[in-house]
Amino acid sequence: MITTPVTASLVRGAAEVEQTPRGVRPHRLPGWVPTQFPDPQLLMVESQPSGVRLTMATTARTVALVCHPARVAYRDTHRPRGSVDLVVDGTLVASAELGGGDLVEVDLRTGTSDFQPGAAHTTTFSDLPGGDKIVEIWLPHNESVELIELHTDEPVSPAAPDRRLWVHHGSSISHGSNASTPSRVWPAVAARRTGVELRNLGLGGSALVDPFTARVIRDAPADLISVKLGINVVNLDGMRLRTFVPAVAGFLDTIRDGHPDTPLVLISPIFCAIHEDTPGPGAIDPGSLGTDQIMFTATGRPGDRDLGRLTLQVIREALATLAERRATDPNLHYLDGTRLYGEKDAAEHPLPDALHPDTTTHQLIGERFADYAFAPDGPFATR
Template identity: 60%
Template sequence: MDTTTAPDRDDWITTPLTAALLRGALELERTGHGLLPHRLPARARAQCTDPQLAMVESQPSGVRLVFRTRATAVELDTLPTKRNYTGAPPRPDGVYELLVDGRPAGRGSVTGGNTLTIDMETWASDYRPGEPGTVRFDGLPGRAKTVEIWLPHNETTELVALRTDAPVEAVAERGRVWLHHGSSISHGSEAAGPTSIWPALAASLGGVGLVNLGLGGSALLDPFTARAMRDTPADLISVKIGINLVNLDLMRLRAFGPAVHGFLDTIRDGHPATPLLVVSPILCPIHEDTPGPGAPDLEALSTGRVRFVATGDPAERAAGKLTLGVIREELARIVRERAADDPHLHHLDGRELYGPADHERLPLPDNLHPDAATHRLIGERFATAVFGEGGAFAEGGTSSPSAD
């Protein structure tokens, strides 16, 4: 790697932060500090005042700056919002990852910033403002190259300033774009960094650009999310449905089927022939046969550990309460029946990505979310099954809809 010393910072160039430099966000909001990427548009945000949704959609999972430059050093000023939970160990600072021509070339964090502390027993929160900070990457090769800076997937990030020791130019999107929606697992909970969340890994292996609408705790078949997907340009679309509906105990079986149909209908209004993949939940033993709601394990929390439990009664399935097993059966049926008129609709059982044998080897640390190694496993398996030969997103053709 070329380690040419950067010139004095007085000679550096500050490049305006604009939509031309950003990928993966559906909307950019001008704030008093700079630019805040959103993963849902203002119209959608106005239709739901849930603070959980507001927090997670503003966390830039999959959002990255992309530009061409000969710069050997890059600085990015941001104002992060750190999230912590009362009684739990402090969360590490969010990770920024820099790629040069698609290859990892640096990692860093921004200290300080705003803090949001959440009480997991009452879900009350305390917000305290802070100051912006800087992440710096240097020692980059002095040749012309494409640089990507992936923002922290789990830390709200206002972009304040971009400085380099050589000019920067925007890069046009090339290749296919994959639009994905899912829960905190798709959002990247417990992943090692923004390029290590399973959708980012799968996108890299599949050679596609990612727009990630993985929304922690908020994959709830919301109509405004379906409309946002309807209106977002994409060559490939997937929706991963199930876990949040169970652990929030949001609806019963009677409402679930029509809600899935409505969600898919809305997407199809804007993407009538785009390959569309419906993914059922990965294995989660606490909710396989036990309905929600899910809740923090307060005994574990008292010892500084975060774990989740299912509080429903398996007998309540007879009254229409949802479990992951029920949801998988319904999703398979819905896709099978719709596929008769929609040859571009596909289904993937989430247990093909993470199933019982995997749980024996790589258990979910908090009973709900995969760890970094499991994110890699899921991403690799998704890429093979979906982007590989015969898969729903295989380049050059459409595979037959799943018959399961």
């Protein structure tokens, strides 16, 4: 077998890679962001490589990735391990669950945590199709990983990018919460369906209209851009209507400073019954602690819009109106998130934890977004 160290040249979908004693760790945000704002939640989610993959040209029939995972789990609650997906010439071929790695176990009742170190893990994929091909190894969307080396039966080389680049920003739903494997996260579904390169800036709990995120998008190479905003602001009870609307306007203005004419889709939240008419903060339902399925709840007062309190219905109205006022921007498009997943869908595909879609629903959302955005008359259509 041939041993190839993992280097930045093989990594797609990341802002940068950090050299570690074991290998390299992909980061989805550039290093200046956590330097300026070292928020623990943000640091955790940006290091989980949702949408990041190793991309290589090879004739290999066997590919093995050695990595060292790190994950967070909740005591007495089942959370599936992260997985690695193998995609060959754009087709998902196999998935493999991770093992080993470091564990931080959190007790949600007490807030205490326990660190348990673990060993590196090797994921092996065999019986790949013969001949020249592009092999992508999609990294786990819900665990951080240090990438150590590749073992292959034939040489590998970096594959040159040759597709349009789509940069997407959103919440934990875009990040991939409750999806079973990384290529089944809805932006990944849409990207593979339409043959574009993905950079996924879905940041669980951290789609908060942060100016630094807008700057990251402004400075990033991008042929297509989408931003999905609202649910985390409600979850946090972080803004009122008066501050939310100009914050989004400024967020879009910053993106436009770097991408004045790039197609840009502004997406409002999908349907989520607990927050449709009830403000946040969101919280874990105490009755679900110690069970296999944590559930979320809204702690605000139903129907309370006093003082500009935000619900998902309020946010959709505000974003639609904001987009109308920016009609002079012909490349800005508004998409009501309930077109991707609405109240009728919730009856057939309920959110397992009352907040995040399951794998089947990620597939549905990804297909619907692809069919909307990449339609012949859609905002991302090839002109």
